[in-house]
Amino acid sequence: MKHILIFGPPGAGKGTQAKLLVDKYKFMHLSTGDMLRDEIKRSTEIGLRAKAIIDSGQLVSDEIVAEMVRLRIRNMKDDAGIIFDGFPRTLAQARKLDEIMNGEKQEIAMMIAIDVHDEEIIKRILERGKISQRSDDRDINTIKNRIDTYNRQTAILADYYKQQAKFKSVDGIGTVEDIFKNICKLIEE
Numbered sequence: 001m002k003h004i005l006i007f008g009p010p011g012a013g014k015g016t017q018a019k020l021l022v023d024k025y026k027f028m029h030l031s032t033g034d035m036l037r038d039e040i041k042r043s044t045e046i047g048l049r050a051k052a053i054i055d056s057g058q059l060v061s062d063e064i065v066a067e068m069v070r071l072r073i074r075n076m077k078d079d080a081g082i083i084f085d086g087f088p089r090t091l092a093q094a095r096k097l098d099e100i101m102n103g104e105k106q107e108i109a110m111m112i113a114i115d116v117h118d119e120e121i122i123k124r125i126l127e128r129g130k131i132s133q134r135s136d137d138r139d140i141n142t143i144k145n146r147i148d149t150y151n152r153q154t155a156i157l158a159d160y161y162k163q164q165a166k167f168k169s170v171d172g173i174g175t176v177e178d179i180f181k182n183i184c185k186l187i188e189e
């Protein structure tokens, strides 16, 4: 089984590429953003707590997110592996993920970062906000906070995986198909 982290700032296209990878290689898609939005929709305790945090552009607590991930991995069936989309987002989450994977006798194969500059991601998120149901995609302050959160807490994860020689990246500017082809090349190398 090959487990892959899709990495990059909000709006980089992680979810889009993750879905294509799931179709092609039969991976299991693990998106903590989708999981949290599902909790909100179902008005669970986690959802009620997460909503305000998400709308402010900050991160939900490491404990809550890691526990959701742990349960999901434990219920993994015979998929080809997992595509992690939007997780880990902090150093604590990366360490927690290592712990969970060790417990399952599994290992992260690689992190694939999608490179996109700030100006482009703001444009993309605002476009997505016009059609998606996501409240965090409509407000410019929320979007700026999310980018700021990414730069302060998440971007350093690239170093964590570089140190383990697991870091790879693709140019995130171009057509969805071209970016997908480049990601597939990295996976099949």
Ligand code: ADP
Pocket: 009, 010, 011, 014, 032, 033, 034, 036, 053, 054, 055, 057, 058, 059, 060, 061, 062, 065, 085, 086, 087, 088, 089, 093, 146
């Ligand atoms: P995007 O990558 O476009 O920001 P996501 O769907 O991955 O979209 O995340 C939306 C929001 O959900 C984040 O801004 C954050 O508040 C919350 N979230 C998602 N994943 C995590 C995580 N691993 N840790 C903490 N918060 C998370």
